[in-house]
Amino acid sequence: MSELLQEDDPATNENGPLVEVNGLKTYYDTGGLFGSNPVKAVDGVDFAIDRGETLGLVGESGSGKTTLGRTLVQLESATEGEVLFDGTDVTTLSGSDLKNWRREAQIVFQDPESSLNHRMTIGEIIREPLDVHDWPNFSVAVDDPEDRSVSVSGDGIRADPNESADITVELAGAGPSIAVRDALAMNADSVDVSVSEQSSSVSVSVSVAVSKAQLRRAHVRDLLETVGLREEHYYRYPHQFSGGQRQRVGIARSLALEPEFVVLDEPVSALDVSVQAKILNLLEDLQSEFGLTYLFIAHDLSVVRHICDRVAVMYLGHIMEIGETEELFQNPENPYTYSLLSAIPEPDPTADRERVTLRGTPPSPRDPPSGCPFSTRCPVKIRPEAFRDVDEHTWESVETLREILRERENREMGVRDHAKALLGLETGFEDFVDVAEEVFTRNGSLEAEGVATEGLDDSARIERALDDIDPVAREPLKETIELVLADKESRAHELLVETFESDCGEQSPEHHSVSDSGRTSYCHRHRSEFDDTAVAFDDLLSSAE
Amino acid sequence: MATPVSQTTTESPLLSVKNLQTSFFTDKETIRAVDRISFDIHRGETVGIVGESGSGKSVTARSIMGLVDSPGRIVGGSVQFSDVDTVERLAEEYPGQTIDLADIRAEHDPAALIEQLQSREADLSRLNGPGMADRDPVELVREGSVTMGDLVAGGYTDQLGITDEDAYIVRDADDGGFVDITGASEAAYRKIRGRGIAMIFQDPLTSLNPVYTVGNQIKEAIRLHQGLQGDEAHQEAIRLLEAVSIPDAHRRVDEYPHEFSGGMRQRAVIAMALACKPQLLICDEPTTALDVTIQAQILELLMEIQEERDLAIMFITHDMGVIAEIADQVNVMYSGELVEKAPVESVFGAPKHPYTQGLLESIPGRHPDEDRLRTIEGDVPTPNVKPTYCRFAPRCPKAFDACDVVHPVNVDVSEDVDDNHTAACLLYPEDLPESDAVEHHRKRGDGGDDQ
Ligand code: SF4
Ligand code: SF4
Numbered sequence: 002m003s004e005l006l007q008e009d010d011p012a013t014n015e016n017g018p019l020v021e022v023n024g025l026k027t028y029y030d031t032g033g034l035f036g037s038n039p040v041k042a043v044d045g046v047d048f049a050i051d052r053g054e055t056l057g058l059v060g061e062s063g064s065g066k067t068t069l070g071r072t073l074v075q076l077e078s079a080t081e082g083e084v085l086f087d088g089t090d091v092t093t094l095s096g097s098d099l100k101n102w103r104r105e106a107q108i109v110f111q112d113p114e115s116s117l118n119h120r121m122t123i124g125e126i127i128r129e130p131l132d133v134h135d136w137p138n139f140s141v142a143v144d145d146p147e148d149r150s151v152s153v154s155g156d157g158i159r160a161d162p163n164e165s166a167d168i169t170v171e172l173a174g175a176g177p178s179i180a181v182r183d184a185l186a187m188n189a190d191s192v193d194v195s196v197s198e199q200s201s202s203v204s205v206s207v208s209v210a211v212s213k214a215q216l217r218r219a220h221v222r223d224l225l226e227t228v229g230l231r232e233e234h235y236y237r238y239p240h241q242f243s244g245g246q247r248q249r250v251g252i253a254r255s256l257a258l259e260p261e262f263v264v265l266d267e268p269v270s271a272l273d274v275s276v277q278a279k280i281l282n283l284l285e286d287l288q289s290e291f292g293l294t295y296l297f298i299a300h301d302l303s304v305v306r307h308i309c310d311r312v313a314v315m316y317l318g319h320i321m322e323i324g325e326t327e328e329l330f331q332n333p334e335n336p337y338t339y340s341l342l343s344a345i346p347e348p349d350p351t352a353d354r355e356r357v358t359l360r361g362t363p364p365s366p367r368d369p370p371s372g373c374p375f376s377t378r379c380p381v382k383i384r385p386e387a388f389r390d391v392d393e394h395t396w397e398s399v400e401t402l403r404e405i406l407r408e409r410e411n412r413e414m415g416v417r418d419h420a421k422a423l424l425g426l427e428t429g430f431e432d433f434v435d436v437a438e439e440v441f442t443r444n445g446s447l448e449a450e451g452v453a454t455e456g457l458d459d460s461a462r463i464e465r466a467l468d469d470i471d472p473v474a475r476e477p478l479k480e481t482i483e484l485v486l487a488d489k490e491s492r493a494h495e496l497l498v499e500t501f502e503s504d505c506g507e508q509s510p511e512h513h514s515v516s517d518s519g520r521t522s523y524c525h526r527h528r529s530e531f532d533d534t535a536v537a538f539d540d541l542l543s544s545a546e
Numbered sequence: 547m548a549t550p551v552s553q554t555t556t557e558s559p560l561l562s563v564k565n566l567q568t569s570f571f572t573d574k575e576t577i578r579a580v581d582r583i584s585f586d587i588h589r590g591e592t593v594g595i596v597g598e599s600g601s602g603k604s605v606t607a608r609s610i611m612g613l614v615d616s617p618g619r620i621v622g623g624s625v626q627f628s629d630v631d632t633v634e635r636l637a638e639e640y641p642g643q644t645i646d647l648a649d650i651r652a653e654h655d656p657a658a659l660i661e662q663l664q665s666r667e668a669d670l671s672r673l674n675g676p677g678m679a680d681r682d683p684v685e686l687v688r689e690g691s692v693t694m695g696d697l698v699a700g701g702y703t704d705q706l707g708i709t710d711e712d713a714y715i716v717r718d719a720d721d722g723g724f725v726d727i728t729g730a731s732e733a734a735y736r737k738i739r740g741r742g743i744a745m746i747f748q749d750p751l752t753s754l755n756p757v758y759t760v761g762n763q764i765k766e767a768i769r770l771h772q773g774l775q776g777d778e779a780h781q782e783a784i785r786l787l788e789a790v791s792i793p794d795a796h797r798r799v800d801e802y803p804h805e806f807s808g809g810m811r812q813r814a815v816i817a818m819a820l821a822c823k824p825q826l827l828i829c830d831e832p833t834t835a836l837d838v839t840i841q842a843q844i845l846e847l848l849m850e851i852q853e854e855r856d857l858a859i860m861f862i863t864h865d866m867g868v869i870a871e872i873a874d875q876v877n878v879m880y881s882g883e884l885v886e887k888a889p890v891e892s893v894f895g896a897p898k899h900p901y902t903q904g905l906l907e908s909i910p911g912r913h914p915d916e917d918r919l920r921t922i923e924g925d926v927p928t929p930n931v932k933p934t935y936c937r938f939a940p941r942c943p944k945a946f947d948a949c950d951v952v953h954p955v956n957v958d959v960s961e962d963v964d965d966n967h968t969a970a971c972l973l974y975p976e977d978l979p980e981s982d983a984v985e986h987h988r989k990r991g992d993g994g995d996d997q
Contacts, residue, residue: 277908346865352870436796
């Protein structure tokens with residue numbers, strides 16, 4: 002391997018983390034719209050993955066989990082921050098250093114269908130990375146009792162001391178003894194070594210009698226067997242395979258270069274449950290056989306719970322919570338984790354839990370909310386002092402109204418709206434009294450509440466609709482609606498934010514340590530002055546009854 | 547004159563699928579994608595259909611909707627849709643293809659007709675599964691397994707020269723009658739789709755036209771199915787968008803599908819379906835492409851709408867968690883066949899078919915103390931021959947010799963009398979010794995022509 006990986010003392014590499022991520026950000030600029038904000042797919046994450054560990058990465062679409070996985074294997078370039086692999090920041094690698102490093106970090110994709118080239122045979126598909134990296138490189142380790150400086154020539158190159166060498170030459174006694182690594186399908190007889198020794202140096206010239214092509218074919222056949230396929234599959238095409246078999250091919254290919262770290266990007270999401278179980282078992286077997294370290298990206302939380310040692314929960318580019326799997330599942334500390342877990346349908350019709358259904362969809366990562374990323378949907382968002390005790394309906398109304406104004410403000414004005422505005426036509430705020438009615442009344446409209454609206458003017462309708470709202474909130478809400486009707490919708494939005502905002506929408510939370518095992522959660526609720534998550538949800542659920 | 551025997555169940559089903567068989571014909575082989583399945587759906591009920599890829603669950607839905615594409619076609623069985631409004635609308639339009647059951651009952655006795663058919667050695671498997679040849683006709687009629695409607699729907703009255711073979715609309719003053727939608731022409735199907743039966747697909751974009759606003763598409767459905775126009779239609783469209791919890795519907799109604807998120811689009815499609823005022827909603831993996839938090843919203847929405855409108859829902863999914871959450875009844879399909887059918891609690895609490903058992907066992911989390919997941923060996927076979935054996939036998943941990951030579955039929959396996967739990971496996975009925983159980987299947991499974 003390249004020299005830069007030798008800086009670390011090999012002895013310390015045994016324990017510490019294999020991958021360490023610090024302040025990582027990955028932004029995309031590909032909006033297409035001039036001057037638009039970048040997509041903040043990954044927006045500042047820190048974590049580490051220990052050797053041999055499986056870290057799960059869960060989150061909804063748009064959370065940035067796939068981008069994060071792709072950044073770790075350098076399929077995307079980081080905008081900021083570092084990814085230390087064995088102590089080396091791989092975001093700075095380029096050229097042959099990057100190519101060499103790529104052997105160590107591989108990725109398996111979700112869709113075995115589209116990730117395999119349909120014109121290649123299975124054998125060729127698995128073999129391709131071997132050809133690209135000119136595997137094997139016949140790295141030679143020379144074991145010299147006198148510790149002289151060694152040079153290697155001929156077919157071989159000098160081995161990186163951190164890596165297991167393909168060929169080991171031991172200089173002792175009568176002649177050199179030669180050993181070949183198991184992964185190569187040849188024995189020592191095929192290797193011819195000539196050694197010339199000087200007092201302070203040794204040069205070793207190696208010649209190998211077996212062709213690399215032959216070794217690669219044999220290696221591919223081994224891999225087929227390793228992943229549970231058969232040798233005769235070598236000459237078949239992907240379309241002749243089932244989804245599960247194709248995923249085995251994808252896995253075999255990712256293992257071809259004997260990586261240490263594999264990113265599994267939704268590897269079983271496209272598979273039926275009975276097939277999924279087999280692939281998960283295989284992945285676990287491979288991990289223990291080859292000492293692999295996994296980053297397992299998935300949206301299926303039951304799969305993650307089964308296979309991962311630790312889990313990181315992502316939302317809008319941030320890690321909301323990270324910690325040991327069982328602990329996190331049993332006792333989620335972050336409101337987002339809590340909500341996500343609550344949304345999973347349990348395969349047990351008798352389970353009757355209380356569900357929190359999140360409102361709306363995640364905001365665009367191009368325009369994330371200020372403060373906590375979850376603040377636009379958080380069911381237990383901290384309320385400002387003055388409104389702490391208003392009823393659920395009032396608080397919901399405030400949040401819904403904010404969401405509507407935020408949406409309308411962010412919405413790029415389409416051609417239609419421009420045309421309408423130019424012609425002096427209404428652009429959608431004219432019916433805001435209806436919206437106000439819908440938001441404030443408990444039943445969705447005054448009509449549904451049996452109120453005769455005939456003869457009521459706008460302000461009377463608004464007054465009437467506000468009857469369902471807690472008195473302390475009526476005044477600012479009324480003022481907001483009036484501002485909208487006066488065509489001052491940004492001022493209206495501001496007023497709403499000023500009045501009803503708390504730390505959640507104003508300050509980024511910190512990552513608080515929430516358990517002895519090192520779990521952390523990104524939420525203001527962990528500050529001592531607030532009720533913690535479980536208490537807040539209990540209150541919410543009991544008030545809904 | 548014999549009194550006609552009518553169904554004795556509490557309420558007759560809205561949709562009754564009987565021995566439905568849909569095959570795909572290619573040069574190489576005939577794939578029996580749906581192989582003689584039967585089940586009912588009642589109003590207000592959600593019937594889940596689960597199975598892995600290739601089990602035939604989507605083809606079942608498409609068969610009911612008349613959306614099977616060439617080279618596939620329905621080759622046997624019937625799908626009786628008992629919505630009075632649909633029956634009347636079609637009867638008016640196609641009087642020549644309408645049969646009035648009252649006329650037939652006045653002249654014929656169902657038991658006598660069965661007897662006649664038996665003496666002609668007619669194939670009776672389309673009636674209520676195989677094994678009818680030597681059942682007592684009077685008994686069959688009394689227990690309600692064969693009605694005059696079935697005789698008509700199965701084409702037996704044509705065979706006996708009593709009715710016209712093109713007729714598929716059956717009026718019945720007693721219980722509204724039904725339309726055997728497998729007999730409908732494309733033009734007639736268009737009258738059934740939407741207003742009778744609506745369907746929601748996995749990808750909402752298949753149902754939305756990108757060049758029209760969401761509102762216009764909903765208004766079009768409202769115009770067609772409710773006859774409302776102009777501002778009335780506009781207000782109704784907004785009301786429907788609100789009904790499916792789309793915030794700011796007043797604004798959204800003028801937006802295009804691409805301006806909606808995935809979850810919002812699926813809501814819009816549901817609103818469009820509701821605009822047609824359907825009696826039955828078929829949902830084919832409607833939440834599979836959505837995130838869990840959005841899936842939870844959509845499931846909640848469907849349950850609310852169902853309650854409000856007493857809607858019947860057929861819900862297809864491969865996700866056992868979703869089924870547990872939404873279904874009242876569950877049908878498990880394997881390789882084109884319906885292998886187990888039961889109320890949701892029984893399927894999860896006491897699964898009987900080894901395939902259902904295996905499927906549930908392989909879900910992560912069923913055995914938290916075990917490191918390895920349990921699996922089912924092998925793959926789902928393509929149903930390309932008529933089964934004279936159990937299609938699950940090559941993978942079944944409980945298979946025994948007979949499984950290779952006897953085709954199991956659905957038998958009652960209820961633990962509770964009201965369960966209506968059936969499974970197609972030679973291990974049942976459990977109270978019979980193995981050889982007798984096998985004999986039971988052999989007897990009921992023989993005969994039955996192949997189409
Ligand atoms: S910081 Fe506030 S909005 Fe964010 S998760 Fe915590 S309580 Fe919810
Ligand atoms: S019939 Fe035999 S092979 Fe089929 S499910 Fe039952 S035991 Fe298994």
